[in-house]
Amino acid sequence: MKQAFPDSIPLNGADCFLLQIDRLMWSQDKRRNVCCFVAHLEAEISLQQVQAELDEKPAYHWLSRLRLNHALPFCLPHWKENKQARPQSIQEHKLSQDSIPEQLISIDINPYKDQSFQMDLLQTPTQGSILVFNWHHVLMDARGGENLLRYLFDSTVNEPEHCLHKPPSPLPLRERAEIAREMKEFLYQRACLPLLTLQTCSDRHSVINHRFVRFTREQTEQIHQTARGQGAVFLYSAFYLAATARAVAQIQQQRGEPIEDLVIPVPLDTRLKGDQQIAIGNPLSFLFYRLPKDTVFDVSHSTKALIGQMQSFMREDRPNRYRIMLDFLRRIPGFFYRAMLKAPTQGQIASFSFSDTGETLDDLTRCFNTPIASAFHYPPNLTPPGLTFIFSRAQGQLQISIAYSEAVISDEEMTQLLNHLQSNLGT
Amino acid sequence: MTTAKPLSYQQIAEQLCDFLKQNILTDAVEVTPQTELAQIGVDSFALMELILFLERQFDLLLPAESLTADNIASVDALSRHCLSLLNPK
Numbered sequence: 275m276k277q278a279f280p281d282s283i284p285l286n287g288a289d290c291f292l293l294q295i296d297r298l299m300w301s302q303d304k305r306r307n308v309c310c311f312v313a314h315l316e317a318e319i320s321l322q323q324v325q326a327e328l329d330e331k332p333a334y335h336w337l338s339r340l341r342l343n344h345a346l347p348f349c350l351p352h353w354k355e356n357k358q359a360r361p362q363s364i365q366e367h368k369l370s371q372d373s374i375p376e377q378l379i380s381i382d383i384n385p386y387k388d389q390s391f392q393m394d395l396l397q398t399p400t401q402g403s404i405l406v407f408n409w410h411h412v413l414m415d416a417r418g419g420e421n422l423l424r425y426l427f428d429s430t431v432n433e434p435e436h437c438l439h440k441p442p443s444p445l446p447l448r449e450r451a452e453i454a455r456e457m458k459e460f461l462y463q464r465a466c467l468p469l470l471t472l473q474t475c476s477d478r479h480s481v482i483n484h485r486f487v488r489f490t491r492e493q494t495e496q497i498h499q500t501a502r503g504q505g506a507v508f509l510y511s512a513f514y515l516a517a518t519a520r521a522v523a524q525i526q527q528q529r530g531e532p533i534e535d536l537v538i539p540v541p542l543d544t545r546l547k548g549d550q551q552i553a554i555g556n557p558l559s560f561l562f563y564r565l566p567k568d569t570v571f572d573v574s575h576s577t578k579a580l581i582g583q584m585q586s587f588m589r590e591d592r593p594n595r596y597r598i599m600l601d602f603l604r605r606i607p608g609f610f611y612r613a614m615l616k617a618p619t620q621g622q623i624a625s626f627s628f629s630d631t632g633e634t635l636d637d638l639t640r641c642f643n644t645p646i647a648s649a650f651h652y653p654p655n656l657t658p659p660g661l662t663f664i665f666s667r668a669q670g671q672l673q674i675s676i677a678y679s680e681a682v683i684s685d686e687e688m689t690q691l692l693n694h695l696q697s698n699l700g701t
Numbered sequence: 702m703t704t705a706k707p708l709s710y711q712q713i714a715e716q717l718c719d720f721l722k723q724n725i726l727t728d729a730v731e732v733t734p735q736t737e738l739a740q741i742g743v744d745s746f747a748l749m750e751l752i753l754f755l756e757r758q759f760d761l762l763l764p765a766e767s768l769t770a771d772n773i774a775s776v777d778a779l780s781r782h783c784l785s786l787l788n789p790k
Binding site for chain 2: 505507508509510511542546547548549584585588589632633
């Protein structure tokens with residue numbers, strides 16, 4: 275029988291990519307690539323209840339013992355179980371108001387040294403409890419975090435049979451090398467300068483702020499009706515992206531800066547549908563969109579252009595080929611990998627970061643038999659480009675969470691950007 | 702002279718279910734022509750894969766405006782829609 279909890283797990287290609295992004299963020303901004311998920315519960319739960327539940331879960335103890343190993347050049351980085359490590363205790367915080375303190379959603383985790391995730395329980399004065407779950411992005415993606423929480427706090431979820439994603443079937447080395455070379459050329463051509471960026475200076479240690487918007491069901495339906503009218507068919511994600519790109523370009527226009535093409539890499543979850551097992555790693559690929567500057571102010575044209583690019587990526591099997599390239603790059607020494615990442619855009623990486631987690635939050639409705647009133651992801655503070663949008667839908671309601679660096683956009687401009695975005699979405 | 706036999710609803714539905722089982726869904730998920738695709742986690746990207754498969758497999762172009770919520774709700778609905786495009790009255 276296969277061991278459910280191995281003591282060593284190599285990183286996959288997307289994990290290594292996210293690790294290099296973490297290193298770039300650390301060198302530029304002294305921040306880590308950390309994901310954050312927040313669930314507001316309708317009733318109060320006690321710390322003892324949370325701790326007792328976690329103590330019963332073998333996978334929780336195993337995860338808490340994993341540390342990232344420094345890999346030698348040309349060796350695969352991997353998670354290693356540290357048998358001596360003990361789970362970090364959950365911290366409880368009594369809030370005097372219902373908002374979450376910023377320091378709990380902008381934490382740093384060093385996966386080489388620390389437990390790769392952290393949980394905090396917040397007791398609000400009026401609105402039940404809030405569970406804040408932070409984890410290093412190399413450990414898992416947003417969907418992985420949701421699956422882990424479901425396993426930890428939903429008694430109907432069984433123990434996992436395995437904790438690893440099934441790797442894609444390996445191709446011969448020469449074929450992989452050829453795919454990697456071809457994909458690198460494609461990406462360099464896709465990301466060539468100039469590209470639109472809101473970043474005006476390279477301030478180190480700039481403050482990261484968050485905004486959150488939640489639409490009603492009626493507004494969400496209205497947005498989707500607008501999306502269909504703009505040619506999105508059922509691909510609402512393309513419409514969200516087009517509306518976001520226009521809002522960003524509108525801010526650039528207000529500044530009197532030239533409008534350039536937008537480069538936006540969008541993560542793609544490659545899990546088979548119906549897979550809710552907890553598993554280490556990021557089973558991700560990316561779709562690399564380049565939105566031409568002459569279409570960006572027309573949401574309908576942009577939506578159709580994005581759908582056209584998506585279809586052509588899929589016909590050419592690019593998501594799978596990109597994954598092969600990422601896997602192929604795993605043994606490249608870190609400094610060389612990071613230089614390659616920065617080279618085509620001279621360090622800008624992208625116009626902004628964007629992801630749509632879809633309707634996965636619909637599967638997460640209860641925690642300790644208590645209904646979840648609302649749940650959402652705070653974006654990892656990806657710097658560069660220092661501006662991240664996450665779209666998700668829960669119980670029929672569209673929600674957007676945004677992280678932005680003050681070096682990229684001011685609070686006042688962000689308010690304007692949100693007004694543009696809501697107007698572009700048709701609300 | 703022989704002419705190609707027109708595709709039946711059954712053939713299209715079977716091929717769609719096979720494609721879903723082999724490429725989109727985990728082994729644990731059951732799919733029949735009547736299963737609602739959204740209920741088994743088929744998201745918009747997976748749906749696009751399904752549509753591109755149909756276009757490849759049956760040399761068919763599915764016009765964007767015809768992909769209404771009703772026409773893409775299940776394998777049954779999608780198969781009927783394909784059939785109507787392949788064998789127009």
